[in-house]
Amino acid sequence: MSAPAVECAGLVHRFGDTVAVDHLDLRIEAGEVFGLLGPNGAGKTTTIRVLNTLLPPQEGTVRVFGLDVRRRATDVRRHLGYVPQQLSIEAALTGRQNVMWFARLFDVPRAERATRIDEALEAMDLLAVADRRAGTYSGGMIRRLELAQALVNRPALLVLDEPTVGLDPIARASVWERVRQMRAEYGMTVLLTTHYMDEADELCDTVALMHRGRLQAVDSPAALRAEIGPDATLEDVFRRHAGAGLDDDQAGEGVRDVRRSRTTARKLG
Amino acid sequence: MSVAAARPRASWAEPVRLFATRTAALGVVEVQKLRSDNTELITRMVQPVLWLLVFGQIFSRIRAIPTGDLSYLDYLTPGILAQSALFVAIFFGIHIIWERDAGILTKVMVTPTPRAAIVTAKAFAAGLRGLAPVVVLVPVALLLGVGITLNPLKWIAAAAALMLSAGFFSCLSMAIAGVAQTRDRLMGIGQLMTMPLFFASNALYPIEIMPTWLQVLSRINPLTYLVNALRGLLVDAPADLWTDFGVLVGAALLGIVASAALLGRLVR
Numbered sequence: 311m312s313a314p315a316v317e318c319a320g321l322v323h324r325f326g327d328t329v330a331v332d333h334l335d336l337r338i339e340a341g342e343v344f345g346l347l348g349p350n351g352a353g354k355t356t357t358i359r360v361l362n363t364l365l366p367p368q369e370g371t372v373r374v375f376g377l378d379v380r381r382r383a384t385d386v387r388r389h390l391g392y393v394p395q396q397l398s399i400e401a402a403l404t405g406r407q408n409v410m411w412f413a414r415l416f417d418v419p420r421a422e423r424a425t426r427i428d429e430a431l432e433a434m435d436l437l438a439v440a441d442r443r444a445g446t447y448s449g450g451m452i453r454r455l456e457l458a459q460a461l462v463n464r465p466a467l468l469v470l471d472e473p474t475v476g477l478d479p480i481a482r483a484s485v486w487e488r489v490r491q492m493r494a495e496y497g498m499t500v501l502l503t504t505h506y507m508d509e510a511d512e513l514c515d516t517v518a519l520m521h522r523g524r525l526q527a528v529d530s531p532a533a534l535r536a537e538i539g540p541d542a543t544l545e546d547v548f549r550r551h552a553g554a555g556l557d558d559d560q561a562g563e564g565v566r567d568v569r570r571s572r573t574t575a576r577k578l579g
Numbered sequence: 580m581s582v583a584a585a586r587p588r589a590s591w592a593e594p595v596r597l598f599a600t601r602t603a604a605l606g607v608v609e610v611q612k613l614r615s616d617n618t619e620l621i622t623r624m625v626q627p628v629l630w631l632l633v634f635g636q637i638f639s640r641i642r643a644i645p646t647g648d649l650s651y652l653d654y655l656t657p658g659i660l661a662q663s664a665l666f667v668a669i670f671f672g673i674h675i676i677w678e679r680d681a682g683i684l685t686k687v688m689v690t691p692t693p694r695a696a697i698v699t700a701k702a703f704a705a706g707l708r709g710l711a712p713v714v715v716l717v718p719v720a721l722l723l724g725v726g727i728t729l730n731p732l733k734w735i736a737a738a739a740a741l742m743l744s745a746g747f748f749s750c751l752s753m754a755i756a757g758v759a760q761t762r763d764r765l766m767g768i769g770q771l772m773t774m775p776l777f778f779a780s781n782a783l784y785p786i787e788i789m790p791t792w793l794q795v796l797s798r799i800n801p802l803t804y805l806v807n808a809l810r811g812l813l814v815d816a817p818a819d820l821w822t823d824f825g826v827l828v829g830a831a832l833l834g835i836v837a838s839a840a841l842l843g844r845l846v847r
Contacts, residue, residue, distance in 0.1 A: 362689045364846050384597070384691045392689040396682030400608065402615035407608075414604035415690040443615065459686075469689075 313376030315340045315467050315499035316361055320370035323356050330356040332523035333370070338516070340375070340466075343493065343500040345510040348520035349552050354503045355471065357520070361501075362390055362469055375466060388416070391465030391498075393456045395472040401445030405436050408444050409458050416463030430458040433495075434488055450481025454488060461492055468492075470502040474509065482506075486513060507544040511535075517544070519551045526551035594693065601692040605700030613707060623708060624715040627663045631656060631719060644784050649816060656720045656727060657809030658782030663716075664709035664741050665776060665802055668748035670769045671705045672756030679845045688846055694839040698753055702835065705749030706742030713738075726814055733812045736820075740812070743827040744805040748776075750834025757841025781806050801830040 316338040323331040331353040338344045346354045359365040361372050363383040372379045374386045399408050409427045418426050431437045434454035439447070444455055453473060460468060468489070474482040486509070493500055504510055510517050511531045518528040527534060527547070534547045613620060631652070638644060639651040646654040678684040687697060720727050728734070752769065759765045777783075779793055780802035786794050797803050804826040811818020 359846075364685065364688060364843070387689055387691040390689055392686055394682035394685050396680070398682030398686050400612065400683065402612045403608065407611055411604065411608050412690065414607075415601060415687065415692050417600070417691070 312340055313373070314338060315342075315375060316344075316501065317373045318357070318361070318370065319372075321357070321360060321367055321372055322369035323353075323360060323365060324368060325356075329523050331360070334520075334523070334525055336518060336525065336528075338499060338501060340499050341497050342515040343502070343513055345514035345517040346501065346503045346520060347505075347507075347510055347517055347548060348526075352520040352552065353523040354520055356523075358469060358471060358501070358503065362392055363387055388463075389466040391460030391463065391468040393453075393460050393468075393470045393473050395475060397449075397452050397456075399444045399447075399452055399455055399459070401443065403444055404441050405431060405444050405447070405455050405458075406440040408455055409440075409462050412459040413462045418463055426462055426464075430462040433461065433492060434458040435484075448481075450477055450484055453477060453481065453485050457485065457488060457492075464496050465498060467499045467501065470500065472503055472505065474504065474506065482509070489513075507548055511544040519548060521552040597691065598693050598696050598699075601696035602699045602703070605687070605692070605696060606703045609700055609704035609707070613704070620708065620711040623663065623667060623711045626666070627659045627712040627716045628719050630659045630662070631716060631723065635659070636723070645788065646785065647816075649810075649814060650725075652720070652723055652725050653727075653814045654810070654816075655783065656716070656725050657813050658780075658806050660712060660716060660737075660741065660809055660813075661744065661780070661802055661805045662777055662782050663712040664706075664745040664805065665748055666773065667708045667711075668705040668745040669752050669773050669776070670766070671701060671749035672752035672754075672759070672765045672769070673762050674704075675701060675753050675842075675845065676756050676760070676762050676765060684842075685846050688842075694842045695835055698750055698838040698842060699746075699835055701753060702746030702749050702831065703742070706745040709741050709745030710738055713741075728813050728815070737809055737812045740805055740808040740824065740827055743824075743831045744801055747801055747827065747830040747834040750831070750838040753838040754834070754841045757838065757844040760845065776800060776802055801826060 314337050316336065318334050318336040321331050321334040321336075322329070334353070334357060336357070346357065348354050356365065360367050361374055361379060363379050363386050366380055375389055377386045377389075379386050400411070403411070406427060409430055410423070413423050413427055428437060428440075431440045434457055436451065436454055436458060439451070444452065447455060457473075470489070474485055477485065489500060490513075492498065502510075502514070514531060516528065517531055517534065519526045519534075531544050535542045535544060538546050538550060635652050635655045638655070642651070644651060644654075675684060684697075688694070717727060752765070755768050756765050759768055775796075779796040780800050781797060782802065786797050786803070789797060804823040807818050808820055808823035808827070810816035811820055811823070
């Protein structure tokens with residue numbers, strides 16, 4: 311049996327006296343689209359930062375495809391594609407140069423590089439504008455360019471941190487269409503965080519709800535909805551598990567999250 | 580998708596290969612950024628020329644600073660080149676904080692790229708910017724009668740010295756960025772450091788005329804060794820180039836290690 315894409319056991323991470331992630335046990339099967347949901351400050355970003363090796367686990371173990379993130383960080387990174395919440399392209403470079411940059415960082419073999427870059431740009435419908443400066447792209451195009459950067463090494467695990475924040479509905483749909491396409495083609499695992507419940511409901515095979523650093527519920531969107539009632543939405547599930555006292559919890563990491571979301575949304579116009 | 584979970588541990592050569600290839604990849608991006616927008620390079624050329632034309636010419640006339648067999652302009656020109664490298668590099672931490680805020684740093688750190696490669700590529704970018712003033716300063720210096728060498732080998736060595744020291748100061752700035760965390764704080768700390776580093780060096784005046792306490796600071800200041808090397812190479816002043824380059828290489832390596840160690844703090 312193959313190793314799960316992600317396996318966290320007893321993960322704890324603190325910032326000073328604040329417990330951001332509190333004894334988290336999480337398992338993401340290879341090939342699934344997994345949504346990590348929760349209010350700002352719930353511990354989603356910290357969890358993602360631990361499993362993408364930016365933060366060392368303070369307690370517990372985290373394995374990505376069986377590789378310990380603490381001991382095999384570089385090997386873990388070879389399997390990751392990551393799109394952060396911010397618009398993280400180099401505006402002064404062309405679209406092609408932006409993707410080339412990550413092809414080199416991921417050791418895409420020189421002989422295959424040009425083809426793989428064209429494939430990634432083509433998959434994101436950016437080939438026609440590949441030689442234009444990325445600073446001239448629209449918000450949706452920038453997100454698609456970031457996906458091309460993340461997908462150029464054909465990652466086994468694609469981590470998307472609020473990838474559609476600030477995008478208009480058409481651009482959102484376009485981003486998700488491409489993610490679905492790439493997943494179908496390469497069978498990769500997708501881990502995403504989002505505040506759009508409809509998006510999570512439609513896209514995710516499994517969703518996990520986090521609140522105050524703890525996992526409140528994990529199941530398929532349909533099963534979670536069914537627990538509440540026949541007409542329940544994922545938003546109702548969210549409210550049930552994280553709703554009470556939400557406004558009081560928006561401290562620390564929450565403030566940074568909100569500021570980052572707003573900045574990204576403002577840049578996307 | 581199948582994943583080689585049982586990939587064997589890398590050999591000792593793998594970290595070296597990773598460092599070299601990633602530094603090259605990130606260095607290419609830095610060059611592409613400069614080629615795409617060279618406004619910064621052009622504006623960086625103005626200030627050193629003003630130092631030479633205004634400060635240099637006025638102090639030449641005063642004849643207050645003992646510079647041995649060299650005219651004051653000969654003495655000052657390498658000092659201004661060194662100062663330019665310092666001023667370009669000492670605020671380089673702001674670039675890395677900006678890249679953190681833009682999500683770029685995080686994204687790069689999630690690739691199999693050693694942190695030392697990230698800071699070395701930035702140090703290289705600082706070095707390139709530190710070289711920019713040469714293009715304008717040298718013709719102006721020649722017009723003013725400065726006896727500056729045109730020997731290409733000496734200029735290659737001088738360029739190496741400028742890049743090493745700009746690399747060190749940019750790494751120092753990135754290390755401080757890892758502690759300061761915000762642009763505002765880094766600006767304040769950078770302002771606080773720039774002038775002491777500059778004045779506690781032999782860029783404008785010889786160490787021998789400094790008070791003793793300042794002489795001690797000057798001898799532990801890498802900028803002094805850069806100025807010594809540049810004077811030795813460009814205007815034939817007496818210099819101990821082995822010591823000068825030894826200090827600059829050592830400082831650059833120390834800077835890379837320190838800033839790479841603190842880089843992770845920026846994305847926590």
